[in-house]
Amino acid sequence: MSSTVLHLERVVDRLWPTSGAASWDASGLVSGSPTQHLSRILLAVDAVEATVAEAVDTQADVLLVHHPLLLRGVTSVAQDHYKGALLARLIRADCALFTVHTNADVVADGVSAVIAASLGMADHTPILSIDGDDSAGGGSVGYGRVGSLPQPTTVGRLARDLARLLPATAGGVRVAGGYHQPVSTVALCGGAGDSLLDAPAVVASDVYVTSDLRHHPASEAREQARFRGGTPALIEVSHWASEWLWLATAAQQLRESLADVEIIVSELRTDPWDFAIVE
Numbered sequence: 001m002s003s004t005v006l007h008l009e010r011v012v013d014r015l016w017p018t019s020g021a022a023s024w025d026a027s028g029l030v031s032g033s034p035t036q037h038l039s040r041i042l043l044a045v046d047a048v049e050a051t052v053a054e055a056v057d058t059q060a061d062v063l064l065v066h067h068p069l070l071l072r073g074v075t076s077v078a079q080d081h082y083k084g085a086l087l088a089r090l091i092r093a094d095c096a097l098f099t100v101h102t103n104a105d106v107v108a109d110g111v112s113a114v115i116a117a118s119l120g121m122a123d124h125t126p127i128l129s130i131d132g133d134d135s136a137g138g139g140s141v142g143y144g145r146v147g148s149l150p151q152p153t154t155v156g157r158l159a160r161d162l163a164r165l166l167p168a169t170a171g172g173v174r175v176a177g178g179y180h181q182p183v184s185t186v187a188l189c190g191g192a193g194d195s196l197l198d199a200p201a202v203v204a205s206d207v208y209v210t211s212d213l214r215h216h217p218a219s220e221a222r223e224q225a226r227f228r229g230g231t232p233a234l235i236e237v238s239h240w241a242s243e244w245l246w247l248a249t250a251a252q253q254l255r256e257s258l259a260d261v262e263i264i265v266s267e268l269r270t271d272p273w274d275f276a277i278v279e
Protein backbone atom coordinates (compact mmCIF):
# COMPACT_ATOMS: atom_id res chain seq x y z
CA MET A 1 0.00 0.00 0.00
CA SER A 2 1.48 3.33 -1.01
CA SER A 3 1.77 6.20 1.45
CA THR A 4 -0.62 9.13 1.73
CA VAL A 5 -0.60 12.46 3.55
CA LEU A 6 -2.52 10.68 6.33
CA HIS A 7 0.48 8.36 6.83
CA LEU A 8 2.71 11.40 7.04
CA GLU A 9 0.42 12.91 9.69
CA ARG A 10 0.76 9.75 11.78
CA VAL A 11 4.54 9.67 11.42
CA VAL A 12 4.78 13.37 12.31
CA ASP A 13 2.68 12.86 15.41
CA ARG A 14 5.04 10.10 16.54
CA LEU A 15 8.28 12.00 15.75
CA TRP A 16 7.10 15.46 16.81
CA PRO A 17 3.91 15.06 18.88
CA THR A 18 1.59 18.03 18.48
CA SER A 19 1.01 17.86 22.25
CA GLY A 20 4.49 19.44 22.50
CA ALA A 21 3.54 22.46 20.39
CA ALA A 22 3.10 25.83 22.09
CA SER A 23 -0.51 26.88 22.69
CA TRP A 24 -0.19 29.80 20.20
CA ASP A 25 1.32 27.63 17.49
CA ALA A 26 -0.24 26.30 14.27
CA SER A 27 1.47 23.04 13.36
CA GLY A 28 -0.02 20.34 11.14
CA LEU A 29 -1.68 20.11 7.73
CA VAL A 30 -2.32 23.62 6.34
CA SER A 31 -3.69 22.78 2.91
CA GLY A 32 -4.22 19.68 0.80
CA SER A 33 -5.99 16.40 1.36
CA PRO A 34 -5.12 13.61 3.83
CA THR A 35 -5.90 11.14 1.02
CA GLN A 36 -3.31 12.74 -1.29
CA HIS A 37 -0.89 10.11 -2.60
CA LEU A 38 2.64 10.62 -1.33
CA SER A 39 5.76 9.92 -3.33
CA ARG A 40 7.92 13.01 -2.70
CA ILE A 41 8.25 15.48 0.21
CA LEU A 42 10.27 18.71 0.07
CA LEU A 43 11.54 20.02 3.43
CA ALA A 44 12.25 23.72 3.99
CA VAL A 45 12.33 26.20 6.86
CA ASP A 46 9.93 28.68 5.23
CA ALA A 47 7.00 28.55 2.80
CA VAL A 48 8.04 31.44 0.55
CA GLU A 49 7.87 32.02 -3.19
CA ALA A 50 11.18 30.26 -3.84
CA THR A 51 10.43 27.09 -1.87
CA VAL A 52 6.84 26.87 -3.17
CA ALA A 53 8.22 27.14 -6.72
CA GLU A 54 10.78 24.44 -5.91
CA ALA A 55 8.03 22.17 -4.50
CA VAL A 56 5.87 22.62 -7.60
CA ASP A 57 8.82 22.27 -10.02
CA THR A 58 10.05 19.07 -8.36
CA GLN A 59 6.47 17.70 -8.30
CA ALA A 60 6.54 17.27 -4.53
CA ASP A 61 3.30 15.99 -3.00
CA VAL A 62 4.01 17.82 0.26
CA LEU A 63 5.97 20.93 1.15
CA LEU A 64 6.86 20.37 4.80
CA VAL A 65 8.08 23.55 6.49
CA HIS A 66 9.14 24.61 9.98
CA HIS A 67 7.50 28.06 10.07
CA PRO A 68 3.70 28.38 9.85
CA LEU A 69 2.56 30.33 6.77
CA LEU A 70 -0.73 30.99 8.56
CA LEU A 71 -0.24 31.70 12.27
CA ARG A 72 -2.58 34.54 13.17
CA GLY A 73 -6.30 34.77 12.38
CA VAL A 74 -6.96 34.57 8.65
CA THR A 75 -10.17 35.84 6.99
CA SER A 76 -9.04 35.56 3.37
CA VAL A 77 -6.80 33.43 1.20
CA ALA A 78 -7.49 35.63 -1.85
CA GLN A 79 -4.70 35.75 -4.38
CA ASP A 80 -4.20 39.51 -4.06
CA HIS A 81 -1.89 38.72 -1.14
CA TYR A 82 1.24 36.59 -1.38
CA LYS A 83 -0.01 34.02 1.14
CA GLY A 84 -3.22 33.35 -0.80
CA ALA A 85 -1.23 33.22 -4.01
CA LEU A 86 1.23 30.69 -2.57
CA LEU A 87 -1.58 28.49 -1.22
CA ALA A 88 -3.46 28.62 -4.54
CA ARG A 89 -0.28 27.63 -6.38
CA LEU A 90 0.29 24.68 -4.05
CA ILE A 91 -3.34 23.53 -4.22
CA ARG A 92 -3.42 23.69 -8.02
CA ALA A 93 -0.25 21.61 -8.14
CA ASP A 94 -1.73 19.02 -5.72
CA CYS A 95 1.05 19.81 -3.26
CA ALA A 96 -0.06 19.81 0.37
CA LEU A 97 1.47 22.25 2.87
CA PHE A 98 2.46 20.84 6.25
CA THR A 99 3.97 22.66 9.25
CA VAL A 100 6.13 21.17 11.99
CA HIS A 101 7.04 24.07 14.25
CA THR A 102 7.40 24.23 18.06
CA ASN A 103 6.61 20.51 18.29
CA ALA A 104 9.93 20.00 16.46
CA ASP A 105 11.73 22.51 18.71
CA VAL A 106 11.08 20.66 21.94
CA VAL A 107 11.74 16.97 21.22
CA ALA A 108 14.98 15.26 22.32
CA ASP A 109 16.34 15.29 18.74
CA GLY A 110 14.72 18.58 17.72
CA VAL A 111 15.99 21.85 16.26
CA SER A 112 18.22 22.94 19.17
CA ALA A 113 19.36 19.39 19.95
CA VAL A 114 20.64 19.01 16.37
CA ILE A 115 22.82 22.13 16.79
CA ALA A 116 24.11 20.83 20.14
CA ALA A 117 24.93 17.43 18.61
CA SER A 118 26.67 19.13 15.67
CA LEU A 119 28.93 20.92 18.16
CA GLY A 120 29.75 17.56 19.73
CA MET A 121 27.82 18.22 22.94
CA ALA A 122 26.91 14.79 24.32
CA ASP A 123 24.77 15.11 27.46
CA HIS A 124 22.77 18.19 26.57
CA THR A 125 19.44 18.88 28.28
CA PRO A 126 16.68 21.45 27.68
CA ILE A 127 17.20 25.00 28.95
CA LEU A 128 13.50 25.04 29.80
CA SER A 129 12.13 21.55 30.28
CA ILE A 130 8.44 20.92 29.63
CA ASP A 131 8.35 17.28 30.76
CA GLY A 132 10.22 17.41 34.03
CA ASP A 133 11.74 19.50 36.77
CA ASP A 134 14.61 21.69 35.45
CA SER A 135 16.15 22.07 38.88
CA ALA A 136 16.51 18.29 39.10
CA GLY A 137 18.07 18.14 35.64
CA GLY A 138 14.73 16.66 34.61
CA GLY A 139 13.19 15.75 31.27
CA SER A 140 14.54 15.55 27.77
CA VAL A 141 11.74 17.56 26.15
CA GLY A 142 11.80 21.35 26.18
CA TYR A 143 13.12 24.60 24.71
CA GLY A 144 16.80 25.17 23.94
CA ARG A 145 19.70 22.97 24.96
CA VAL A 146 22.54 23.31 27.45
CA GLY A 147 25.62 21.15 27.94
CA SER A 148 29.38 20.89 27.76
CA LEU A 149 31.61 20.95 24.70
CA PRO A 150 33.85 17.89 24.24
CA GLN A 151 36.88 20.23 24.43
CA PRO A 152 37.07 23.68 26.03
CA THR A 153 37.36 26.45 23.44
CA THR A 154 37.02 30.22 23.24
CA VAL A 155 34.09 32.41 22.27
CA GLY A 156 35.88 33.39 19.04
CA ARG A 157 36.69 29.83 18.02
CA LEU A 158 33.15 28.69 18.80
CA ALA A 159 31.78 31.52 16.64
CA ARG A 160 34.07 30.39 13.80
CA ASP A 161 32.94 26.77 14.27
CA LEU A 162 29.31 27.90 14.03
CA ALA A 163 30.05 29.95 10.89
CA ARG A 164 31.50 26.80 9.29
CA LEU A 165 28.70 24.53 10.55
CA LEU A 166 25.79 26.70 9.40
CA PRO A 167 24.96 27.68 5.81
CA ALA A 168 26.28 31.13 4.87
CA THR A 169 24.03 34.17 5.33
CA ALA A 170 24.46 37.91 4.83
CA GLY A 171 24.41 38.64 8.54
CA GLY A 172 27.09 36.09 9.38
CA VAL A 173 27.76 35.38 13.05
CA ARG A 174 27.80 38.26 15.57
CA VAL A 175 29.41 38.09 18.98
CA ALA A 176 29.03 40.01 22.23
CA GLY A 177 31.96 39.09 24.43
CA GLY A 178 35.72 38.64 24.20
CA TYR A 179 37.27 36.57 21.37
CA HIS A 180 39.56 34.75 23.82
CA GLN A 181 36.96 34.31 26.57
CA PRO A 182 37.01 30.61 27.61
CA VAL A 183 34.01 28.39 26.85
CA SER A 184 33.13 24.99 28.30
CA THR A 185 29.37 25.12 28.84
CA VAL A 186 27.12 26.24 26.01
CA ALA A 187 23.45 27.18 26.07
CA LEU A 188 21.79 27.45 22.68
CA CYS A 189 18.38 27.89 21.15
CA GLY A 190 17.67 27.56 17.43
CA GLY A 191 15.47 30.38 16.15
CA ALA A 192 14.48 33.38 18.26
CA GLY A 193 15.71 32.65 21.78
CA ASP A 194 15.65 36.00 23.58
CA SER A 195 12.88 34.78 25.90
CA LEU A 196 15.45 32.41 27.46
CA LEU A 197 18.11 35.08 28.17
CA ASP A 198 17.26 35.07 31.89
CA ALA A 199 16.82 31.29 32.22
CA PRO A 200 19.07 29.92 35.02
CA ALA A 201 20.76 27.45 32.65
CA VAL A 202 21.62 30.28 30.23
CA VAL A 203 22.88 32.59 32.97
CA ALA A 204 25.09 29.76 34.30
CA SER A 205 26.65 29.04 30.87
CA ASP A 206 29.81 30.50 29.34
CA VAL A 207 28.01 31.46 26.14
CA TYR A 208 24.47 31.61 24.77
CA VAL A 209 23.95 30.95 21.06
CA THR A 210 20.65 32.02 19.50
CA SER A 211 19.07 34.26 16.83
CA ASP A 212 17.12 37.51 16.51
CA LEU A 213 18.62 39.32 19.50
CA ARG A 214 17.32 42.91 19.61
CA HIS A 215 19.29 45.82 21.10
CA HIS A 216 17.64 46.06 24.51
CA PRO A 217 17.46 42.35 25.46
CA ALA A 218 21.04 41.83 24.22
CA SER A 219 22.40 44.98 25.87
CA GLU A 220 20.73 44.25 29.20
CA ALA A 221 21.87 40.63 29.19
CA ARG A 222 25.47 41.68 28.47
CA GLU A 223 25.44 44.43 31.13
CA GLN A 224 24.14 41.97 33.70
CA ALA A 225 26.77 39.42 32.58
CA ARG A 226 29.57 42.01 33.04
CA PHE A 227 28.11 42.93 36.43
CA ARG A 228 28.41 39.26 37.43
CA GLY A 229 31.85 38.60 35.95
CA GLY A 230 31.52 38.33 32.17
CA THR A 231 29.37 35.35 31.28
CA PRO A 232 27.45 34.38 29.31
CA ALA A 233 28.86 35.85 26.11
CA LEU A 234 26.30 36.01 23.29
CA ILE A 235 26.65 34.55 19.81
CA GLU A 236 23.93 35.50 17.34
CA VAL A 237 23.44 33.35 14.23
CA SER A 238 20.90 33.49 11.41
CA HIS A 239 17.45 32.30 12.47
CA TRP A 240 17.00 30.46 9.17
CA ALA A 241 20.46 28.89 9.25
CA SER A 242 20.07 27.65 12.82
CA GLU A 243 16.84 25.86 11.90
CA TRP A 244 17.91 24.68 8.43
CA LEU A 245 20.47 22.42 10.11
CA TRP A 246 17.59 20.37 11.58
CA LEU A 247 16.08 19.54 8.18
CA ALA A 248 18.67 16.82 7.42
CA THR A 249 17.84 15.05 10.69
CA ALA A 250 14.10 15.39 10.06
CA ALA A 251 14.55 14.05 6.52
CA GLN A 252 16.41 10.99 7.79
CA GLN A 253 13.73 10.32 10.42
CA LEU A 254 11.00 10.58 7.78
CA ARG A 255 12.91 8.23 5.43
CA GLU A 256 13.05 5.60 8.16
CA SER A 257 9.25 5.69 8.55
CA LEU A 258 8.18 6.33 4.94
CA ALA A 259 10.45 4.01 2.98
CA ASP A 260 8.52 4.44 -0.30
CA VAL A 261 8.66 8.24 -0.18
CA GLU A 262 11.49 10.41 -1.55
CA ILE A 263 12.49 13.05 0.99
CA ILE A 264 14.36 16.12 -0.31
CA VAL A 265 15.84 18.98 1.73
CA SER A 266 15.65 22.38 0.02
CA GLU A 267 19.07 24.00 -0.35
CA LEU A 268 17.53 27.43 -1.03
CA ARG A 269 18.48 30.20 1.42
CA THR A 270 15.28 31.70 2.80
CA ASP A 271 17.03 33.96 5.29
CA PRO A 272 15.39 37.32 4.43
CA TRP A 273 18.67 39.32 4.42
CA ASP A 274 20.54 39.57 1.11
CA PHE A 275 23.66 41.58 1.96
CA ALA A 276 25.33 43.54 4.73
CA ILE A 277 27.74 46.47 4.56
CA VAL A 278 30.33 46.82 7.29
CA GLU A 279 32.79 49.71 6.94
Ligand SMILES: [Zn+2]
Pocket residue numbers: 067190191192239243
Ligand atom coordinates in the same frame (compact mmCIF):
# COMPACT_ATOMS: atom_id res chain seq x y z
ZN1 LIG B 1 12.07 29.72 13.66
